[in-house]
Amino acid sequence: MSDSTGIVVSWGMATGVLVHAAIFVAPTIVVLLIVLLPGAARRAAQRHRAAGGPIPRRRAVQVVAADLRRAHHALVTLEPDASRFHRDEACARYDAVLAEACAIADIPADRLDEATGIDRDIARLELEEALIQHGLAPH
Numbered sequence: 001m002s003d004s005t006g007i008v009v010s011w012g013m014a015t016g017v018l019v020h021a022a023i024f025v026a027p028t029i030v031v032l033l034i035v036l037l038p039g040a041a042r043r044a045a046q047r048h049r050a051a052g053g054p055i056p057r058r059r060a061v062q063v064v065a066a067d068l069r070r071a072h073h074a075l076v077t078l079e080p081d082a083s084r085f086h087r088d089e090a091c092a093r094y095d096a097v098l099a100e101a102c103a104i105a106d107i108p109a110d111r112l113d114e115a116t117g118i119d120r121d122i123a124r125l126e127l128e129e130a131l132i133q134h135g136l137a138p139h
Contacts, residue, residue, distance in 0.1 A: 071097045105134040
């Protein structure tokens, strides 16, 4: 028997393809379902639970405070001979977490974005003091 393309198809060939699919493809699909379904079900349950309550817009205060302390420690303990790149990266990390902590405490941190050099250091100190006044100790 031949199909419209002229390829001869026999029932034995079709049966062989079906048996091949049953032996090799079906177990692969079953394993994928076993692996992927629990995670998908867990995510669906979390979305369902989250739909009932408010969605947090910021990270938790405790997490930001811990990150702020870590970033400050990394900045303070930076080696004196550290490269300019590492020093700038540590400062940028600390400034980002400092700005996030200020946003949580409703402290305007725009002066940190505008300042450079020594003025930026002074702005950091002022923001650290404001955070201490709000009960978030940066160090």
